[in-house]
Amino acid sequence: MALNTRILLGLLSLLTIGFSADLPTLYEYYTEGGIKSGLSVDQPYFTLNGKNISIYSGSMHYFRIPPELWQDRLRKLRAAGLNTVETSIAWNIHHPNINDLEFGDGGTELEAWANLTGFIRLAQQEDLFVIVRLGPYISADWEFGGLPSWLLSVETMEIRQYNAYFLSNVGKYFGEMLSILSKLQFTNGGPIIMFQVEHELAYSPYPNAEYLQILYELIQYLDIVELLSSCDGASSGQNGTLPGLLFQTIEFGSEIALNFGKLEEMQPNKPVMAMEFYSGWADHWTEQHRTRDLIDFRDNYEQALAWPGSVNLYMFHGGTNWGFMNGANNGVGDNSNFQPITTSYDFDAPLTEAGDYTPKYDAIRELMKKYNTIETFTPDPPEVKGRRVYSSLDLNGQLRFENILRQAPDKIEDCFQSMENLPINENSGQSYGYTVYRREGLNIPANSALTITGHVRDTVMVLVNGVLISNALTSSDRLDTFGYWRIENGIVLLTTEDLNNATLDLIFENWGRVGFGNFYKQFKGLTDSNRLFLNYEELGCRTNWTIYPLEFKRSWNQNLSDWEAVDGSVTGPALYKATLTIYDDDITDTYIDMQEWVKGFVIVNGIVVGRYATALGPQQALYLPGPWLHKGDNEIIVFEHSPWPASQIKFTKDPIYNNP
Ligand SMILES: *[C@@H]1O[C@H](CO)[C@@H](O)[C@H](O)[C@H]1NC(C)=O
Ligand SMILES: *[C@@H]1O[C@H](CO)[C@@H](O)[C@H](O)[C@H]1NC(C)=O
Ligand SMILES: *[C@@H]1O[C@H](CO)[C@@H](O)[C@H](O)[C@H]1NC(C)=O
Ligand SMILES: *[C@@H]1O[C@H](CO)[C@@H](O)[C@H](O)[C@H]1NC(C)=O
Ligand SMILES: *[C@@H]1O[C@H](CO)[C@@H](O)[C@H](O)[C@H]1NC(C)=O
Ligand SMILES: *[C@@H]1O[C@H](CO)[C@@H](O)[C@H](O)[C@H]1NC(C)=O
Numbered sequence: 001m002a003l004n005t006r007i008l009l010g011l012l013s014l015l016t017i018g019f020s021a022d023l024p025t026l027y028e029y030y031t032e033g034g035i036k037s038g039l040s041v042d043q044p045y046f047t048l049n050g051k052n053i054s055i056y057s058g059s060m061h062y063f064r065i066p067p068e069l070w071q072d073r074l075r076k077l078r079a080a081g082l083n084t085v086e087t088s089i090a091w092n093i094h095h096p097n098i099n100d101l102e103f104g105d106g107g108t109e110l111e112a113w114a115n116l117t118g119f120i121r122l123a124q125q126e127d128l129f130v131i132v133r134l135g136p137y138i139s140a141d142w143e144f145g146g147l148p149s150w151l152l153s154v155e156t157m158e159i160r161q162y163n164a165y166f167l168s169n170v171g172k173y174f175g176e177m178l179s180i181l182s183k184l185q186f187t188n189g190g191p192i193i194m195f196q197v198e199h200e201l202a203y204s205p206y207p208n209a210e211y212l213q214i215l216y217e218l219i220q221y222l223d224i225v226e227l228l229s230s231c232d233g234a235s236s237g238q239n240g241t242l243p244g245l246l247f248q249t250i251e252f253g254s255e256i257a258l259n260f261g262k263l264e265e266m267q268p269n270k271p272v273m274a275m276e277f278y279s280g281w282a283d284h285w286t287e288q289h290r291t292r293d294l295i296d297f298r299d300n301y302e303q304a305l306a307w308p309g310s311v312n313l314y315m316f317h318g319g320t321n322w323g324f325m326n327g328a329n330n331g332v333g334d335n336s337n338f339q340p341i342t343t344s345y346d347f348d349a350p351l352t353e354a355g356d357y358t359p360k361y362d363a364i365r366e367l368m369k370k371y372n373t374i375e376t377f378t379p380d381p382p383e384v385k386g387r388r389v390y391s392s393l394d395l396n397g398q399l400r401f402e403n404i405l406r407q408a409p410d411k412i413e414d415c416f417q418s419m420e421n422l423p424i425n426e427n428s429g430q431s432y433g434y435t436v437y438r439r440e441g442l443n444i445p446a447n448s449a450l451t452i453t454g455h456v457r458d459t460v461m462v463l464v465n466g467v468l469i470s471n472a473l474t475s476s477d478r479l480d481t482f483g484y485w486r487i488e489n490g491i492v493l494l495t496t497e498d499l500n501n502a503t504l505d506l507i508f509e510n511w512g513r514v515g516f517g518n519f520y521k522q523f524k525g526l527t528d529s530n531r532l533f534l535n536y537e538e539l540g541c542r543t544n545w546t547i548y549p550l551e552f553k554r555s556w557n558q559n560l561s562d563w564e565a566v567d568g569s570v571t572g573p574a575l576y577k578a579t580l581t582i583y584d585d586d587i588t589d590t591y592i593d594m595q596e597w598v599k600g601f602v603i604v605n606g607i608v609v610g611r612y613a614t615a616l617g618p619q620q621a622l623y624l625p626g627p628w629l630h631k632g633d634n635e636i637i638v639f640e641h642s643p644w645p646a647s648q649i650k651f652t653k654d655p656i657y658n659n660p
Helices: 003-021 026-031 067-079 116-125 149-153 164-184 209-221 256-266 294-306 359-371 401-406 476-480
Strands: 046-048 051-053 056-059 084-088 129-135 192-197 227-232 247-252 273-278 310-314 397-400 412-414 434-444 449-455 459-464 488-493 499-509 532-534 545-550 574-582 590-593 599-604 607-613 621-624 632-640 648-652
Touching: 026 051, 067 116, 084 310, 116 129, 116 164, 129 164, 149 164, 164 192, 164 209, 192 209, 209 227, 227 273, 247 256, 256 294, 273 294, 294 310, 294 359, 397 401, 401 574, 574 648, 607 621
Parallel strands: 056 084, 056 310, 084 129, 129 192, 192 227, 227 247, 247 273, 273 310
Antiparallel strands: 046 051, 397 574, 412 545, 434 499, 434 545, 449 488, 449 532, 459 499, 574 632, 590 621, 590 648, 599 607, 599 632
16 A cells, blocks of 8 residues: 555544534533433432433424434434433233233233333434333323223223222233343433323323322332422412422423423422423324424424423424324313324324424524534435335225124124223233124114214224115214214214114224313223113113124234125225235335325235324324335235225325315
């Protein structure tokens, strides 16, 4: 090698060092000289291991991101200049039925998402600190606020209270979860610097300090030593915290002085932190797509940083409510207090559902350069992989409802009862999906009507001899007719001619359980508050019902048989399939355009990617992550409620919103 070249290489390596290795990583900076102490709030600012720190954090939920993309999303968060990622932990991901706990290798349905150690170690690898919200209740617009639905099957159970059944199950779950998390604490060499206990307890109808105290003691007993915190709105005072024991944080998106001022009053001589600072909002079906204006967001965020405050952006990246895991709210304006959240949880967040950068992302990056005075090595924002519009697919199979039921994994002959009380899944009931209640051998005279008292949870399709006779969801005003949650004591005409030996099917869909506010006992399907009448005769419990729980679990979805050619003869809900054959290696994300379909959900290679309800808006397209596709044949299945499937499955590059 010529001398000149060697000198040149030497200079180049110096330059490289100058660019990257000059600055320490966050870890190097905060652990230099050994780890002696964790996050401290013993003064009006945070210190970590004795060094000043402001927490610049963003929320992203491992359960809303394909595990294959965790690393990409974490790196994008770090590249924005933030130093911490916050995630809640969803109890229902980790405790799918009473007897099974799942942390990534238990073989349950949501196994891939349950790899808590994997997510938190990846965050550390990407040079981020971690804040964990332990729950057991997390809200988060997630199904039942993160609680497992099997809790509901025990009559005496009271969620989020000093209640033996609730707390003994929390104990079982926390015992395993915290044995994993305790190893990942900052002072044990991990990235977790703070744990939040419960969430928004002050907004519960029965905030209970005894309950919170028990959680606090349990968590400490289970070797958690880092800072413990709580989070509520500032106007709730201290009802959701334990002053002196839990570090109080608050949630808001504007009126910085009012909120931080109030917090300083309640908790003097400590740092202030917004644990939820809203970057946008979740969408409900039947409502407009919600966004938060860039300037409004940026100005308020900057005021919070300048206070100076620590801030966790909720959300930094929203992601997706896969499968049937969306939550719901019980807001006003609907007589049954039910507002289900869409499959997309884009949230109008700085990083979109599909991981694209937005102007909010750029604004955060700029503000971090200005306010984060501790200089550490920050990676460049990784390149965004483009999305692909795959060719439209013709349908190559249909599976009639009768043939779906023939393959149903369980068949229960009993009185009708709610989903949660069905004797399946080791007596944990059915948590998600659809439940079919069937009566056979009915003699139904012409012009007979079926009445269901109370509200249906949440919608019901009625089939008589396999023909859908209730209203398909072709327009949003159909929500004000029989079969939908808004209607109380709904009545539907079953037949205009005499029918002998008829079969009646009631197909209930669970649209997600409410996870905020007053939401305690919520059952799905035919519940104790429903009674059924065929004209004036009660179709009571003691008549013979056959119940088919349809959970659409992955292995079952992948094993369906009896497909027929699509022939236009379907008279009710059915499954339709198509094959996406990929010949090249350019396998990237896409969106499935559902605009020509009516109502249902989509399965890709066995995974339920989400629901669609095109007439209800706002969401019209479903995010399909590239890692769930492979070279060769990929199977896409649509469950369509109406007898009118679209003729093709189509793709689109970007999400589509269509306001109702
Ligand atoms: C830590 O922050 C406080 C409050 O801003 C400041 O008074 C103190 O000088 C800082 N300490 C160091 C070592 O920078
Ligand atoms: C958990 O995630 C980590 C990081 O992605 C991965 O290395 C590990 O194999 C995963 N474990 C399981 C059981 O999937
Ligand atoms: C705290 O809870 C009590 C009892 O539920 C209630 O009376 C009080 O108004 C609450 N305080 C605030 C600030 O909301
Ligand atoms: C009634 O219908 C069922 C199918 O639903 C059939 O198997 C049965 O033979 C019928 N019984 C009579 C008496 O027609
Ligand atoms: C229920 O079904 C059983 C046989 O499966 C029959 O003997 C009984 O009469 C039925 N009861 C009613 C009320 O239809
Ligand atoms: C797949 O289907 C076959 C035949 O219907 C059945 O024997 C088998 O148990 C099914 N496997 C799963 C995993 O459902």
